[in-house]
Amino acid sequence: VQLVESGGGSVQAGGSLRLSCVASGYTYYSHRCMGWFRQAPGKQREGIASIRPGGESICYADSVKGRFTISRDNAKNTLYLQMDNLKPEDTAMYSCAIDTRNYNRCSSSPLNQVAYRYWGRGTQVTVS
Numbered sequence: 330v331q332l333v334e335s336g337g338g339s340v341q342a343g344g345s346l347r348l349s350c351v352a353s354g355y356t357y358y359s360h361r362c363m364g365w366f367r368q369a370p371g372k373q374r375e376g377i378a379s380i381r382p383g384g385e386s387i388c389y390a391d392s393v394k395g396r397f398t399i400s401r402d403n404a405k406n407t408l409y410l411q412m413d414n415l416k417p418e419d420t421a422m423y424s425c426a427i428d429t430r431n432y433n434r435c436s437s438s439p440l441n442q443v444a445y446r447y448w449g450r451g452t453q454v455t456v457s
Contacts, residue, residue, distance in 0.1 A: 376440030
Protein backbone atom coordinates (compact mmCIF):
# COMPACT_ATOMS: atom_id res chain seq x y z
CA VAL A 330 0.00 0.00 0.00
CA GLN A 331 1.36 3.39 -0.95
CA LEU A 332 0.00 6.85 -0.20
CA VAL A 333 1.64 9.78 -1.92
CA GLU A 334 0.83 13.35 -1.00
CA SER A 335 1.46 16.38 -3.17
CA GLY A 336 0.53 20.02 -3.42
CA GLY A 337 2.39 21.45 -0.48
CA GLY A 338 4.52 24.55 -0.68
CA SER A 339 5.17 27.99 0.71
CA VAL A 340 2.45 30.60 0.72
CA GLN A 341 1.70 33.89 2.38
CA ALA A 342 -0.94 34.18 5.07
CA GLY A 343 -4.38 34.35 3.54
CA GLY A 344 -3.37 32.21 0.59
CA SER A 345 -4.61 28.81 -0.53
CA LEU A 346 -3.22 25.40 -1.34
CA ARG A 347 -4.79 22.16 -2.48
CA LEU A 348 -3.26 18.93 -1.29
CA SER A 349 -3.75 15.58 -2.99
CA CYS A 350 -3.16 12.06 -1.75
CA VAL A 351 -3.13 9.18 -4.20
CA ALA A 352 -3.51 5.65 -2.87
CA SER A 353 -2.18 2.63 -4.72
CA GLY A 354 -1.89 -1.04 -3.98
CA TYR A 355 -5.01 -1.07 -1.83
CA THR A 356 -8.19 -2.73 -3.02
CA TYR A 357 -10.63 -1.42 -0.42
CA TYR A 358 -9.93 2.31 -0.69
CA SER A 359 -13.56 3.17 -1.51
CA HIS A 360 -14.75 1.38 1.65
CA ARG A 361 -12.39 3.09 4.07
CA CYS A 362 -12.47 6.26 6.08
CA MET A 363 -9.64 8.61 5.10
CA GLY A 364 -8.02 11.34 7.09
CA TRP A 365 -5.62 14.26 6.88
CA PHE A 366 -3.19 14.84 9.70
CA ARG A 367 -0.48 17.39 10.31
CA GLN A 368 2.55 17.69 12.52
CA ALA A 369 4.39 20.89 13.28
CA PRO A 370 7.95 20.87 14.62
CA GLY A 371 7.98 20.06 18.32
CA LYS A 372 4.28 19.23 18.39
CA GLN A 373 2.24 16.05 18.33
CA ARG A 374 0.52 14.92 15.18
CA GLU A 375 -2.96 16.40 14.92
CA GLY A 376 -5.96 15.00 13.07
CA ILE A 377 -7.55 17.82 11.10
CA ALA A 378 -10.09 16.28 8.73
CA SER A 379 -11.69 12.96 7.94
CA ILE A 380 -14.20 11.74 5.40
CA ARG A 381 -16.37 8.64 5.24
CA PRO A 382 -15.98 6.19 2.37
CA GLY A 383 -18.86 7.66 0.38
CA GLY A 384 -17.96 11.23 1.26
CA GLU A 385 -21.27 11.79 2.99
CA SER A 386 -19.93 12.60 6.41
CA ILE A 387 -17.04 14.85 7.21
CA CYS A 388 -15.31 15.84 10.40
CA TYR A 389 -12.96 18.78 10.99
CA ALA A 390 -10.79 19.91 13.83
CA ASP A 391 -11.84 23.25 15.26
CA SER A 392 -8.52 24.71 14.19
CA VAL A 393 -9.36 24.33 10.49
CA LYS A 394 -13.15 24.35 10.43
CA GLY A 395 -14.51 26.84 7.92
CA ARG A 396 -11.15 27.18 6.14
CA PHE A 397 -10.28 23.64 5.00
CA THR A 398 -12.37 21.29 2.86
CA ILE A 399 -11.76 17.56 2.56
CA SER A 400 -13.05 15.59 -0.40
CA ARG A 401 -12.35 12.35 -2.21
CA ASP A 402 -12.64 10.81 -5.65
CA ASN A 403 -12.98 7.06 -5.18
CA ALA A 404 -12.72 6.42 -8.90
CA LYS A 405 -9.22 7.89 -8.78
CA ASN A 406 -8.30 6.59 -5.30
CA THR A 407 -7.52 10.19 -4.44
CA LEU A 408 -8.09 12.29 -1.36
CA TYR A 409 -7.98 16.09 -1.40
CA LEU A 410 -7.61 18.89 1.09
CA GLN A 411 -8.48 22.40 -0.05
CA MET A 412 -6.90 24.87 2.34
CA ASP A 413 -8.03 28.49 2.23
CA ASN A 414 -7.21 31.52 4.34
CA LEU A 415 -4.03 29.88 5.52
CA LYS A 416 -2.39 31.10 8.71
CA PRO A 417 1.20 30.83 9.95
CA GLU A 418 0.02 28.33 12.55
CA ASP A 419 -0.99 25.98 9.71
CA THR A 420 2.70 25.44 8.96
CA ALA A 421 3.32 21.70 9.28
CA MET A 422 3.95 18.44 7.49
CA TYR A 423 0.63 17.20 6.16
CA SER A 424 -0.04 13.49 5.78
CA CYS A 425 -2.94 11.38 4.64
CA ALA A 426 -3.91 8.04 6.11
CA ILE A 427 -6.31 5.12 5.66
CA ASP A 428 -8.44 3.80 8.50
CA THR A 429 -8.19 0.03 8.28
CA ARG A 430 -10.16 -0.76 11.43
CA ASN A 431 -13.54 0.34 10.14
CA TYR A 432 -15.36 -0.81 7.01
CA ASN A 433 -17.79 1.49 5.20
CA ARG A 434 -17.68 3.95 8.08
CA CYS A 435 -15.34 6.00 10.22
CA SER A 436 -14.62 5.37 13.86
CA SER A 437 -16.45 7.25 16.57
CA SER A 438 -13.33 9.43 16.86
CA PRO A 439 -12.34 9.88 13.22
CA LEU A 440 -9.59 12.38 13.98
CA ASN A 441 -7.87 9.99 16.36
CA GLN A 442 -4.94 8.44 14.55
CA VAL A 443 -5.19 5.09 16.34
CA ALA A 444 -7.52 3.63 13.67
CA TYR A 445 -5.28 4.64 10.77
CA ARG A 446 -2.78 2.05 9.64
CA TYR A 447 -1.38 3.22 6.31
CA TRP A 448 0.28 6.60 6.08
CA GLY A 449 1.88 8.74 3.44
CA ARG A 450 5.23 10.41 3.96
CA GLY A 451 3.73 13.85 3.90
CA THR A 452 3.98 17.14 2.08
CA GLN A 453 5.30 20.30 3.72
CA VAL A 454 3.13 23.40 4.02
CA THR A 455 4.77 26.63 5.11
CA VAL A 456 2.75 29.79 5.71
CA SER A 457 4.50 33.08 6.34
